[in-house]
Amino acid sequence: MAVYTEVADEELAAFVARYDIGAVLAVKGIAEGVENSNFLLHTERGFYILTLYEKRVREEDLPFFIGLMRHLAQRGITCPQPVLNREGEALGRLAGRPAAIVTFLDGMWVKRPTAGHCAGVGEALARLHLAGADFAMRRENALSLPAWRPLFMQADGRADTVSPGLAARTLSALDDLERAWPAGLPGGVIHADLFPDNVFFISGRLSGLIDFYFACTDAFAYDLAICLNAWCFEADGSFNLTKGQAMLTAYERVRRLDDAEVAALPILCRGAALRFMLTRLVDWLNVPPGALVKPKDPLEYDRKLSFHRRVASAAEYGLAR
Ligand SMILES: Nc1ncnc2c1ncn2[C@@H]1O[C@H](COP(=O)(O)OP(=O)(O)O)[C@@H](O)[C@H]1O
Ligand SMILES: N[C@@H](CCOP(=O)(O)O)C(=O)O
Numbered sequence: 001m002a003v004y005t006e007v008a009d010e011e012l013a014a015f016v017a018r019y020d021i022g023a024v025l026a027v028k029g030i031a032e033g034v035e036n037s038n039f040l041l042h043t044e045r046g047f048y049i050l051t052l053y054e055k056r057v058r059e060e061d062l063p064f065f066i067g068l069m070r071h072l073a074q075r076g077i078t079c080p081q082p083v084l085n086r087e088g089e090a091l092g093r094l095a096g097r098p099a100a101i102v103t104f105l106d107g108m109w110v111k112r113p114t115a116g117h118c119a120g121v122g123e124a125l126a127r128l129h130l131a132g133a134d135f136a137m138r139r140e141n142a143l144s145l146p147a148w149r150p151l152f153m154q155a156d157g158r159a160d161t162v163s164p165g166l167a168a169r170t171l172s173a174l175d176d177l178e179r180a181w182p183a184g185l186p187g188g189v190i191h192a193d194l195f196p197d198n199v200f201f202i203s204g205r206l207s208g209l210i211d212f213y214f215a216c217t218d219a220f221a222y223d224l225a226i227c228l229n230a231w232c233f234e235a236d237g238s239f240n241l242t243k244g245q246a247m248l249t250a251y252e253r254v255r256r257l258d259d260a261e262v263a264a265l266p267i268l269c270r271g272a273a274l275r276f277m278l279t280r281l282v283d284w285l286n287v288p289p290g291a292l293v294k295p296k297d298p299l300e301y302d303r304k305l306s307f308h309r310r311v312a313s314a315a316e317y318g319l320a321r
Pocket of ligand 2: 032033034035036193195197198211276279280296
């Protein structure tokens with residue numbers, strides 16, 4: 001469960017009283033997620049999500065995330081909407097953290113995605129990329145290539161305690177990526193964390209996207225690489241070509257990849273795998289005492305990275321050209 005910050009009942013009641021959502025009837029820490037503290041808030045007006053922003057979210061970036069969710073919703077992307085308090089503000093402070101209340105989205109995330117789910121995500125991702133085109137704000141990706149070596153340094157020489165050889169494998173991948181990371185690919189607003197737990201479905205149909213707190217301005221194809229990593233591998237570590245094909249075909253029905261993006265896909269997939277391996281590794285080695293959180297396995301992404309390092313072209317992900 002990701003609850004890093006506890007909220008006292010009186011403090012919560014005073015915070016909620018600033019909104020037009022009635023009094024608090026119940027509040028529960030949410031048993032998913034690893035980044036922020038999330039609570040399901042039941043008030044006299046219905047259900048909401050209360051988020052307290054934690055370590056990786058910079059307070060100055062919050063207007064970008066809040067503005068983006070509103071912008072995307074206006075363009076037909078179903079995502080949580082920030083609730084404004086009586087002063088017209090979406091952001092406040094609670095228990096010493098920046099905090100916001102957003103609308104509750106119906107739907108469930110899928111633990112075992114099928115090729116059909118992967119197609120749904122491919123299409124939704126491309127729609128998100130197009131919908132973000134006229135969003136006026138920019139936010140650099142704080143977890144892109146320049147951040148990876150410093151993140152690895154945070155593992156503080158302890159990588160090999162997680163798996164023998166992990167430090168050497170990571171450094172070799174980092175060297176390769178720093179030499180060849182592509183520049184100038186088509187880009188704009190990307191979600192940057194569209195994992196299964198951030199995509200809701202109702203009766204097999206995609207019903208909404210959540211968790212825009214890594215969203216930023218970066219290459220569209222990198223976002224697709226993140227999704228290929230997160231959705232198209234099986235529990236035994238194998239890449240499922242049918243799922244990759246379903247995702248890429250559905251994406252391209254909405255937004256066609258250009259030749260440079262197709263050529264870059266293998267290295268983008270390596271970068272995406274390394275990025276999630278590194279944040280997971282740092283979190284695995286630094287669980288805050290008393291936090292209710294289940295850290296995610298960094299080695300899952302170490303194995304995915306090894307797979308991508310053997311990939312020669314986007315055809316191996318299922319892209320037909
Ligand atoms: N707007 C929402 N509507 C419904 N459930 C939500 C909403 N936001 C978050 N959740 C629930 O909370 C969980 C954790 O949220 P998430 O934003 O992924 O956490 P984190 O900020 O730690 O990444 C989700 O998997 C989902 O179950
Ligand atoms: N998707 C990331 C973790 C990001 O946080 P979450 O709270 O959305 O799960 C990963 O799997 O490493």
